[in-house]
Amino acid sequence: MAKIMIVDDMASMRKMVSFTLESVGHEVMQADDGDVALGIAQENTFDLVITDVNMPNMDGITLTKELRGIPSFKFTPILLLTTESAKDKKMSGKAAGATGWLVKPFDPDKLLATIKRVLG
Amino acid sequence: MSVDLEQFKEMFYEESSENLEAMESGLLELSEGGTDLDVVNTIFRSAHSIKGGSATFGFTSVAGFTHVMEGLLDEMREGKREAEAKIIDILLESVDVLRAMLGSHQEGVEPDDERANILKSQLVAIRDGGVSSSSGSESPAQAADSSTEVSDGTCQGWNIQFSPHEDLLQTGNDPALMIRELGALGTLSLEMDDSRLPSLDAMDPELAYLQWHMSLKAGEDGNVPNQDAIEEIFEWVEDECDLTLEAIEEKRKSPDRRADERRQNDRRQNDRRQGSRRDGESGAKKTTQAAASIRVGTERIDAMMDLVGELVITQSMLSQLGEDFDMSQMERLRDGLTQLERNSRELQESMMRMRMQPVSFAFNRFPRMVHDIGQKLGKQIRLEMQGEDTEMDKTVMEKLNDPLVHLVRNSMDHGLEPPEERTEAGKDPEGYVRLRAFHQGGSIVVEISDDGRGLSREKILDKAIEKGLVTEKDAELWPDEQVFHLLFEAGFSTAEKLSDLSGRGVGLDVVRRNIESLGGRVDVASKFGEGSSFSIRLPLTLAVLDGQLFRLAGQTFVLPLVSIIESLQIRKELIGGVGSNAEVYRLRDQYIPIIRPASILGCSDTYASLDGGLLVVVEWDNRHVGLLVDELLGQQQVVIKSLETNYQKVPAISGATILGDGKVSLIIDLAGLFELSGLMNDRAFRIAA
Structure with a gap:
């Protein structure tokens, strides 16, 4: 099973995502903003990173850019958690190197289906 | 597979209320002329988080509402829109509406969308009326609709x-x-x-x-x-x-089935929307803050984990020692026990720290309240807060809320003068209300002060004499502090037209009672014309009590140490009697009533002679009272266990604790004891504090 990092400043979202992923057997690490996530990324590798876009300290797009600079994250799938209206966010996320996005509202089944797409 | 997210709702509510607070304080900052982009970002992020979460849980009306708010905030964030006062007021109102909507969801009722819909249309009007790029902000439904052109079927x-x-x-x-x-x-x-x-x-x-x-x-x-x-x-x-x-x-044409389907879906969706609006009208409006959960920083849990680790080491050391113990190992046993004592004390302290939260949680509501009430009263009020990081027990804080609100309102309502009056008196037309929290000894002190008109000794005394709370002769001798304390007397504050006085008073006795029930006290200081200051002093925690152990009819009881003034041996010549069964004792220049807890609590029928007995003088509700006890034992910290949850409420007993020897000891509730003794209604014993 995969090792996944979820980055979101909202604890409930973080917990729901990890709960969903853990319930199918993935190993999940949580970070509550980009700064923290980057710290974790220095010492861990992941099969997938899921990150919120709007966060204090370091947002998800900056995080994506930073992660792509770390050799072990060069090809790691990074998914942005966004809302349907944030088209420009998706684009700047892609420009920063994001793999794709997960559209909120958060739906466990949708999450599982989407990560299947990047994890195979 | 389906994953049940129900368990995360409570957390979402909790977070949302934090987010709402963040929005509120951010908006207030903007209303005071702040233009910090960080503030706008924080507000935006908070709205965004609430939107995301509510959509997840299917709170469509909340999500829809925050979506519109978010649109406006986004424009502000991008610098396309000014933070005008009008917009901020509407956004503040929106925060209230959101709070109410989420509150309804939390109680399991559909929220009343009426106010939300009105506000929402106001927000939309602002958005569309502005100079901004209104074309770029479409509603999610429309966005979904304009998907791809399809021509399948063939x-x-x-x-x-x-x-x-x-x-x-x-x-x-x-x-x-x-x-x-x-x-x-x-x-x-x-x-x-x-x-x-x-x-x-x-x-x-x-x-x-x-x-x-x-x-x-x-x-x-x-x-x-x-x-x-x-x-x-x-x-x-x-x-x-x-x-x-x-x-x-293949070349075969068929009608555009999908478009048809889509139209039908739209209709169904509209029906559903109307349906929920109808349901909402029956929704109740009361709000409760259930959720007895607490958020604790992980570093505190880690610290506790370390301590538990140490405890385990000590435990294994001791059990090893117990395997083959002989007197030669006495020294090691003592060391082990000392270590155990340290471990458990540290563990207790660490546990207590987990219950501690910064007082800003209680202060946070005030910027908004002061803003709103100030506007309503037509007064210019500046709120100053100090020591927001001071920590206090969560339970104490929850119970402190009402008294705080009461006192702050009081300051704004009655303490601070209208601008004209202030200017006339040579003051800055803008007055302040200051909230200050700090630790002092084992207590936390919260001060509510203002630079308003202050308390008038004369007016308070006039009223008190009229109410028969004090005689004219006594009154002259009373220091100001004692006079001001009359405000907290029940008889005083129920008086009809208190706002004619220097204004304070309505319900202040309730404030005092609430605070005293927490084991705290409230004081007031004031200078006429310059302002007043109320200070609330509370114990740091309610879970542990500094207790004085004493014996009564063979049983051990605990008395809160903070209420004890002194203990003395009764001298026969100082005993007095008022009537047949009211015993008093002359303590320096005053007489204090003596009560016998043993007979009140029903521990003993024998009527012990007072001569040579032990009298513990306690203070409660501004009164000094002597309690006759058999023997004074040690002082120690006791962990309070509730009787109500384990048994039932017992009059005059506030709880129980387990002593070192494993025996249960009851903790005396002074208020209840006095009530049982009949002293409460006896004004003759109301003594100057």
Whole structure:
């Protein structure tokens, strides 16, 4: 099973995502903003990173850019958690190197289906 | 599979209320002329988080409402819109509406959307009326509607030409996975094109060289894959590949079924929306803050974990010692026990720290309240807060809320003068209300002060004399502090037209009672014309009590140490009697009533002689009272266990604790004891504090 990092400043979202992923057997690490996530990324590798876009300290797009600079994250799938209206966010996320996005509202089944797409 | 997210709702509510507070304080900052982009960002992020969460839990009206708010905030964030006062007021009101809506959801009732809809249309009007790029902000429903033009029905399958750009892999996407996904939609046949593949020595393994020509037809279920599903697979790599999608068609026309379907869906959705509005009207409006949960920083839990680790080490050390113990190992045993004592004390302290929260949680509501009430009263009020980081027990804080609100309102209502009056008195037309919290000894002190008109000794005394709370002769001797304390007397504050006085008083006795029930006290200081200051002093925690152990009819009881003034041995000549069964004792220049807890609590029928007995003088509710006890034992910290939860409420007993020898000891509740003794109603004993 995969090792996944979820980055979101909202604890409930973080917990729901990890709960969903853990319930199918993935190993999940949580970070509550980009700064923290980057710290974790220095010492861990992941099969997938899921990150919120709007966060204090370091947002998800900056995080994506930073992660792509770390050799072990060069090809790691990074998914942005966004809302349907944030088209420009998706684009700047892609420009920063994001793999794709997960559209909120958060739906466990949708999450599982989407990560299947990047994890195979 | 389906995952039940119900368990995360409570957390979402809790977070949302924090987010609402953040929005509120941010908006207030903006209303005071702040233009900090960080503040706008914080407000935006908070709204955004609430939107995301509520959509997840199916709170569509909340999500829809926050969506509109978010749109406006986004424009402010991008600098396309000024933070005008009008907008901020509407946003503040929106915060209230959101709070109410979420409150309803938390109680399990559909929220009343009426106010939300009015506000929402105001927000939309602002958004569309502004100079901003209103065209860019569409509603989510419309956005979903304007999806692709489809013409299937005759479609037999798709020819797909997929040429990834070289950098596709670097976004973490993998062509192999996409092709596998395509394969899951139907029957896929493919042809790989490696014409771009360079020779081995020129090849960069980080780049994508391969291309594919594919045709996708109906799978075993006979369904032709639809265009949306295929496009979705390539959605993420739109800009990193060349993709052509070509329908394999047969020439047969059929009406546009999908468009029809879509129209029907719209109608259904509208019906649902109206339905929920109707339901909402029956929704109750009360709000409760259930959720007895607490958020604790992980570092505190880690610290506690360390302590538990140490405790385990001590425990194993001691049990090893117990295996074959002889007197030669006495020294080690003592060391072990000392260590155990330290461990458990530290563990207790650490546990207590977990219950501690910064007082800002209680202060946070005030900026908004002061803003609103100040406007309503037509007064210019500046709120100053100090020591917001001071920590206090969560339970104490919850109970402190009402008294705090009461006192702050009081200061604004009655303490601070209208601007004209202030100018006349040579003061700054803007007055302040200051909230200050700090630790002092084992207590936390919260001060509410203002630079208003202050308390008038004369007016208070006039009223008190009229009410018979004090005689004219006594009153002259009373220091100001004692006079001001009359405000907290029950008889005083129920008086009709208190606002004619220097204004304070309505219900202040309730404030005092609340605070005293927490084991705290409230004091007031004031200078006429310059302002007043109320200070609330509270114990740091309610879970542990500094207790004085004493014996009564063979049983051990606990008395809160803070209420004890002194203990003395009774001298016969100082005993006095008022009537037949009211005993008093002369303590220096005053007489204090003596009560016998043993008979009140029903421990003993024997009527012990007072002479030579032990009297513990306690203070409660401004009165000094002597309690006759058999024997004073040690002082120690006791952990309070509730009797109500384990047994039932017992008059005059506030709880129980387990002593070192394993015996249960009851903790005396002074208020209850006095009530039982009949002293409460006896004004003769109301003594000057």
